[in-house]
Amino acid sequence: DTGVSQDPRHKITKRGQNVTFRCDPISEHNRLYWYRQTLGQGPEFLTYFQNEAQLEKSRLLSDRFSAERPKGSFSTLEIQRTEQGDSAMYLCASTLFPRSRVGNEQFFGPGTRLTVL
Amino acid sequence: AQRVTQPEKLLSVFKGAPVELKCNYSYSGSPELFWYVQYSRQRLQLLLRHISRESIKGFTADLNKGETSFHLKKPFAQEEDSAMYYCALSDGGQGAQKLVFGQGTRLTINP
Numbered sequence: 001d002t003g004v005s006q007d008p009r010h011k012i013t014k015r016g017q018n019v020t021f022r023c024d025p026i027s028e029h030n031r032l033y034w035y036r037q038t039l040g041q042g043p044e045f046l047t048y049f050q051n052e053a054q055l056e057k058s059r060l061l062s063d064r065f066s067a068e069r070p071k072g073s074f075s076t077l078e079i080q081r082t083e084q085g086d087s088a089m090y091l092c093a094s095t096l097f098p099r100s101r102v103g104n105e106q107f108f109g110p111g112t113r114l115t116v117l
Numbered sequence: 118a119q120r121v122t123q124p125e126k127l128l129s130v131f132k133g134a135p136v137e138l139k140c141n142y143s144y145s146g147s148p149e150l151f152w153y154v155q156y157s158r159q160r161l162q163l164l165l166r167h168i169s170r171e172s173i174k175g176f177t178a179d180l181n182k183g184e185t186s187f188h189l190k191k192p193f194a195q196e197e198d199s200a201m202y203y204c205a206l207s208d209g210g211q212g213a214q215k216l217v218f219g220q221g222t223r224l225t226i227n228p
Contacts, residue, residue, distance in 0.1 A: 042203050042218030056213050104214055108161040
């Protein structure tokens with residue numbers, strides 16, 4: 001296990017198209033988080049899962065966004081009818097909850113950079 | 118509302134000089150504070166957390182609840198410290214423990 005992985009790393013799409021991103025967390029981690037990072041800003045929380053249950057969604061997550069984690073392992077984030085404002089880096093992170101012996105550290109993936117033309 | 122403020126977007130110091138990256142937070146509870154770092158072309162990774170009270174790569178950070186600050190310090194900067202640094206907090210209880218990040222400080226160490 002080499003850490004959190006995300007696919008694709010880059011996605012260019014036209015306005016109005018749908019896109020889907022995948023995140024594979026560290027295998028024993030039961031919590032999975034999605035964040036969005038726009039240029040010049042820190043990451044912002046979008047949503048998180050504990051196992052397969054989606055427990056919280058940010059107000060940033062409009063109804064065009066949907067996330068799933070069907071078997072409590074990998075997760076997908078879909079954006080429907082993309083808009084230019086959706087252009088950002090989408091980050092996935094995972095952790096073990098309750099605390100692992102190393103505490104509440106979230107391990108991040110490399111991110112998917114989305115560009116909407 | 119939870120908020121993290123990093124007042125400096127850019128910080129440039131010479132090699133061997135002391136470094137201090139500022140972080141202030143707003144949280145009505147017992148937060149956990151973290152510093153994350155992102156080196157060029159690498160993913161975001163944890164540098165240190167306040168509960169560990171540890172020094173990583175010569176960096177330390179002390180939580181000051183009175184001033185609601187968690188500044189990152191290093192006495193002698195090295196060129197390999199050049200990176201993007203993010204201060205973050207999460208709720209310290211049994212909740213979502215989602216991270217709230219500051220906007221980041223780009224640290225450049227000049228030779």
